[in-house]
Amino acid sequence: MCGIFGIALREGAQCTLRATESMLNSxxxxxxxxxxESAGLHVHALRPLAACTIKSANRGTELIRTPQFHDVLQGSVMPAFGSNGGGPLGPVALLGHTRLVTNGAAERYENNQPVSANGVTMIHNGIVVNVGDLWASHGELTRTAEVDTEILAALAGRRIEDGTHPVTAIRTVFGEMKGAASVALVHNRWHWLMLATNTGDLYRYADEERGFLLFAxxxxxxxxxxxxxKRSFQADPSRIAxxxxxFGAIVDLRAFKVFDFPLTPEPGSSLPPLPEPLVEPIVHRHVAVEKPVAPFVHAARADETLLRYGEAQVRALRRCSRCILPETFPFIEYDEQGVCNYCRHYRPRLQQDRKKSFIEQLQQYRSKDGSPDALVxxxxxxxxxxxxxxxKNEFGLSPITFTYDWGMVTDLARRNVARICGKLGIQNILVSADIKQKRExxxxxxxxWLRKPSLGIxxxxxxxxxxxxxxxxxxxRQTGIRLDLWCANPLENTDFKxxxxxxxxxxxxxRIDYLSNTRKVRLxxxxxxxxxGNLAYVNGSLADTALAFFSYYLEPRHDFFFIFDYIPWEEREVERVLLNEYDWELAVDTKSTWRIGxxxxxxxxxxxxxARGFSEFDTFRSNQIREGMMDREAALEAVLVENRPRYQSLVWYLDTIGLDFNETISRINELDIMGLHR
Known part of the structure; x- marks a missing residue:
């Protein structure tokens, strides 16, 4: 869930200090x-011997402008290039990281990357979902941080210290961990740089003639x-591997050779010979860039008793005799039999299985060499x-995924991304918004809205x-992939909003995302x-909101498919696969598997x-009834449970955006003008 990158240089590489700094900045x-949300750099130089790590709760482009970062370049990088700034006097590896925070607050130095443990310094992209179990089963290791990367570095370092070959050590680490991991690491006794990934989120460019390698x-x-x-090195992007x-790779910084290896040993495969270790381990220096932290304001304890839910009154609402939509639903009308207009106009969406013809239609997009051919x-x-x-498993495509993290993607969702991508071996391109600004x-x-609540807003x-x-x-456009696959469920239609x-x-x-031009104008x-009527909406978010409207309603969609418009969707089968095959994580405050991330x-x-006694669950379950997937009585009992307030999630949401729980919930409770929850 981060960006990892680096530069490796052999002794005498045709790459000046200035060129190296320029590549690093890029x-x-x-x-x-x-x-x-944070960034860091590790310098691993072999002549003169130097190891230095700098980390900060600043974004990367801010870190590289700090005096401390400049001092690290002068004190640890510049000496490796000599006084004239020409090619390096000895091998050098630079490991960089830009972080999206998951485990461990960025304000604590130890939680940021690169992370060092037992002689290993590592950068890591992904999430280890069994991090607690790993620490518990390895009592011989010492934990100093919350970040999950530490257990990977500690395990690898301990194995190497015990005499295990570094390739075998990293294989053991990947064999024990669950989740997604793409890593780069160095050891303070070796002149090797190691890369490894179980998702394919690593690319490298090597210029053997000039003696440098880049990865990202x-x-x-x-x-x-x-x-x-291109101008200075005649570099060719088509040579990116x-x-x-x-798979993993070893970069021998002295011989400047690359050795690729599978993370699962293959019969007859051999390990590269171990190099002579350094006579003395490199002395490691650590530098922290302090970032001003907003003063902590103690909030009143979130009072769970403020949450209201009148289950008996909600049950008593008049509802459609066929589905469970209540009388409070926008534009609802009942006929003489009590059937609503939503049921009368409904056309079954999932009863026709077009899976075979759909897969055949997708063949035109399939790659011939296993390279990525679908964006999900x-x-x-x-x-x-x-x-x-x-x-991946039934369509036979080679997808890559992307996640747009706008600040409301929960850690549970991020862990499930890691579970699925790690198990299937699929890349995840993370696009991180300015999360602090989005939350603001x-x-x-x-x-x-709390000043003048309106359900339409x-x-x-x-x-x-x-x-x-x-x-x-x-x-x-960046990847050249044409096929765009989305997994929205057509039963999730929420036109009531x-x-x-x-x-x-x-x-x-x-299509579920369609809105006619007339309706767009009315909206x-x-x-x-x-x-x-409420000028408080005219704030710094206005431009972001306008662009979001254009993105959703006006952004063109080409080679674009909702897969569940073509293949069956059955809730029990979906849950069986996720829970049994992927150990998919559930929320602690609801029995539902929908919308939990x-x-x-x-x-x-x-x-x-x-305000109205129903939610998205009522529309979803009503559509299931219309599709013949669920009977009316079961659907009603389900939503009465699913609509219960989720205390822990509400606390997280309001704490994350910086609003007082008690004041906010009390204001929302005033919307109960029907007396449903008193």
Whole structure:
């Protein structure tokens, strides 16, 4: 879930200090798209011997402008190039990292990368989902940080210290861990740089003649850096090599040779001979760049008793006699038999199995050499996880995934991304927004809404994630992949959100994301009216919101398919596969498997249930009834449980965006004008 990158130089490489610094700066700049919450660098130089790690809770482009970073370059990198700044006097490896925070706060130095343990210094992209079990089963190791990378470095270092061959050591690490990992590491007694990945999120470019090697998490990142070397080094981006899932590589910094190896030993395979270790281990220096931290404001304890849910009154609402949509649903009408207009106009979506013809249709996109041929939007949620399983195992494609992290992707969702990608050996291109700014935008809009609540404006809180569609087109251009596969479930249609804006449902629309031009105009007019009536919405988030609207409704979609428009979707089978084959993680505060990785869902569903007695679950279960997947009684019992307030998730959401739980929930409770929850 981060950006890792680096530079390896042999002794006498035809690469000056200035050129090296320029490449390093470019790697930071392009890798920052994968993580903006902290950054670091490790210098591993063999003549003179020097090892230095600098880390900070600053983004990468800020770190490289600090005096401390300049001092590290002068004190540890510059001496390796001599006084004239020409080629290096001895082998040098530079390991860089840009972090999206998962395990461990960035404000604590030890939680940022690179991480050092037992002689190993490592950078890591991914998430180790069994990190607690690994520490528990290795009592001989000492834990000093929360970041999951530490267990990988500690395990590898201990194995090497015990005399295990470094290749065998890294194989053992990958054999014990669960989740996703792409790593680069050096050891203080060796002149080897090691790379390894179980997802394929590593690319390298080697110029043997000039004696340097670059690596990065994405082909696009590395191609941009290499393209900048065309004039000075006649560099050719087409020579970028992909380190495929389940493989590693050793870069011998002295001989400047690369040895590739599988992470699972193959019969008859041999290990490269061990080099002579350094006479003395490199003395390691650590530098911290302090970042001013906002003063901590103690918030009142979140009072769970403020949450309201009148299950008996919600059960008593008049509902459609065929589905479970209540009388409070926008634009609902019942006929003489009590059947709603949504049921009368419904056309079954999932009863026709077009899987075979759909897979045949996709053959035109299939690559011949196993290189990536499909782009899959991956949130870590239930349907995208199951969809990725199908795309890889049943469609026979070679997908790469992308995740747009806008600040409301929970750690649970990130761990499930790691589980699926690690098990299937699939790359995950992480596009990290400016998460702090996105969360501040959400805070401003929720605070504005609390002044004058309107159910039609609630989707504004989720505007930040609508860039998914724009990012998809950007990545297609970067990678050259044509096929765009999405795993949204057609049963998840939530037209009621527009209904609260006075926009009637479109019963004839062919795709879940479609909105007619007339309805777009009505929706925009409603928002304009609300904004003029509550000028608190006219804040710093306005431009971001407008771009999100254009991304969702106007961004072109080519070679674009929702896979569940063509193949059957059955909830029990989806859950069986995810739970049994991938150890997919569930939420602690709900029995549902839907929307559990979306940090906003518990909040907006609490609003809808409080004000009108229904949520997205009512629409989803009603569609299941219409498809013949569930009977009405079972659906009603399910939503009465699923609509219960999710305390832990609500606390996380409001704490994350910086709003007081007690004040916010109390204000939302005032929307219960029907007396459903008193």
């Amino acid at each position: 790697l930071y700049r392009f890798s920052e798209s994968r993580g903006k 998490s994405e082909r696009f990142i590395l191609s941009q850096v290499v393209a900048g070397l 992909w380190l495929r899932p389940g 939007a991956f949130s870590g949620g239930r349907d995208s996880s199951y969809g990725l399983h199908l795309i 935008n959400i805070r401003k809009n929720v605070a504005a 609630v989707p504004l809180f989720m505007a930040g994630d609508k860039y998914f569609f724009r990012q998809s087109n950007i990545i297609k 527009a209904g609260f804006c006075g926009v009637p449902p479109d019963f004839g629309k062919a 925009a007019a409603y928002y304009a009216k609300e904004f003029l 979306d940090g906003t869902a518990p909040f907006y569903n609490y609003i809808y249930v409080t």
